Amino acid sequence: MHPAGQNGVSRSARSASSPSSVMLKIAHLTFESPFVLAPLAGYTNLPFRLLCRKYGAAYCVSEMISCHGLVHREQNTLKMLASVAEERPVSFQLFGADPEVMADGAEILESYRPDMIDINMGCPVKKVTKRGAGAALMTDPRLAGKILKKIVARVSIPVSIKIRSGKDSSSINAAAFAKMAEDCGVAAITVHARTWAQGFSGSIAPGIIADVKRSVSLPVIGNGDVLSLEDGRRMMAATGCDGVMIGRGALGNPWIFRQSGRPEDVLEIVAAAREHLRLIEEFLPAERLLGYIKNQMCRYFREFSGSAVERKKIFSMPNLDELRDYLGSYGSEQ
Numbered sequence: 105m106h107p108a109g110q111n112g113v114s115r116s117a118r119s120a121s122s123p124s125s126v127m128l129k130i131a132h133l134t135f136e137s138p139f140v141l142a143p144l145a146g147y148t149n150l151p152f153r154l155l156c157r158k159y160g161a162a163y164c165v166s167e168m169i170s171c172h173g174l175v176h177r178e179q180n181t182l183k184m185l186a187s188v189a190e191e192r193p194v195s196f197q198l199f200g201a202d203p204e205v206m207a208d209g210a211e212i213l214e215s216y217r218p219d220m221i222d223i224n225m226g227c228p229v230k231k232v233t234k235r236g237a238g239a240a241l242m243t244d245p246r247l248a249g250k251i252l253k254k255i256v257a258r259v260s261i262p263v264s265i266k267i268r269s270g271k272d273s274s275s276i277n278a279a280a281f282a283k284m285a286e287d288c289g290v291a292a293i294t295v296h297a298r299t300w301a302q303g304f305s306g307s308i309a310p311g312i313i314a315d316v317k318r319s320v321s322l323p324v325i326g327n328g329d330v331l332s333l334e335d336g337r338r339m340m341a342a343t344g345c346d347g348v349m350i351g352r353g354a355l356g357n358p359w360i361f362r363q364s365g366r367p368e369d370v371l372e373i374v375a376a377a378r379e380h381l382r383l384i385e386e387f388l389p390a391e392r393l394l395g396y397i398k399n400q401m402c403r404y405f406r407e408f409s410g411s412a413v414e415r416k417k418i419f420s421m422p423n424l425d426e427l428r429d430y431l432g433s434y435g436s437e438q
């Protein structure tokens with residue numbers, strides 16, 4: 105990460121005039137890869153972000169963090185701000201709908217020293233949208249603009265937004281919304297090319313990412329259904345986007361960010377599962393998270409022969425000690 109003093113500059117592919125390995129630029133931040141870990145509530149906590157950075161993610165985005173939780177200093181919210189120097193650059197994602205509370209929340213986020221703040225304008229979950237936050241903000245660009253202007257004025261780090269195509273297929277407004285956000289001073293725009301109405305089903309519309317790219321001069325990050333670097337490169341070629349955000353494809357598969365992908369060797373896969381467990385034990389209250397940990401570990405056990413049996417074994421583990429021992433001795437009795 106090097107300060108370059110530029111604002112909102114787009115991808116510079118490797119070229120003769122640019123011998124560095126910079127692949128994506130957002131404001132003054134430069135990244136050596138265009139592939140970014142998407143925010144995933146319940147998943148993109150510090151342990152998983154560290155693993156994804158280790159395998160080459162340009163940067164990672166935290167789970168969405170409530171502006172109200174921040175201003176009320178709720179313990180569960182503040183715990184989500186755990187970070188360490190090795191994971192930088194990192195982006196913390198904020199959600200909410202009240203401009204003043206969002207600006208206060210952004211200021212608190214900034215005090216925890218992330219490199220960027222991302223504003224959630226795409227979450228379709230009812231709990232979020234019924235309060236006017238997440239994807240609901242795309243139906244109220246005036247309010248969204250007010251939020252963005254206040255936040256950009258309040259913090260000194262780059263602010264990005266993550267949006268969808270629009271509310272539904274008859275009200276696609278991503279390109280106009282992105283232009284509005286650019287005028288408010290945001291530094292980058294991620295587009296999950298599905299509508300709010302689609303949730304997570306149906307196919308993505310890469311044309312919307314291309315429309316957004318044409319409508320702004322900011323870096324645009326495409327998102328949706330990318331399951332390999334190859335998929336991501338295809339998205340960049342088809343849409344002109346500057347980077348690609350990967351969400352579900354990274355779960356149990358942090359290698360998605362490296363060129364060689366998922367290892368063939370089962371022992372190497374299990375070693376990463378062990379490392380993930382070690383990081384969870386280091387940074388999260390692991391004793392209280394047995395179900396969550398089993399779910400995470402099972403994600404590593406797929407796509408190899410006998411993996412269904414292994415997943416069943418993991419789910420039957422009565423406690424963390426047995427699970428740790430099982431992973432620790434994996435392979436020695438096979």
Ligand SMILES: Cc1cc2nc3c(=O)[nH]c(=O)nc-3n(C[C@H](O)[C@H](O)[C@H](O)COP(=O)(O)O)c2cc1C
Pocket residue numbers: 142143144145146166167168197224225226227266296304327328329330349350351352353
């Ligand atoms: C379990 C889960 C949690 C998510 N949490 C967030 C979130 O906190 N903030 C956000 O902007 N998007 C969130 N998303 C959306 C993802 O960031 C991403 O846009 C979406 O999954 C499409 O990308 P993918 O196909 O690569 O997963 C979530 C998605 C899933 C499946």
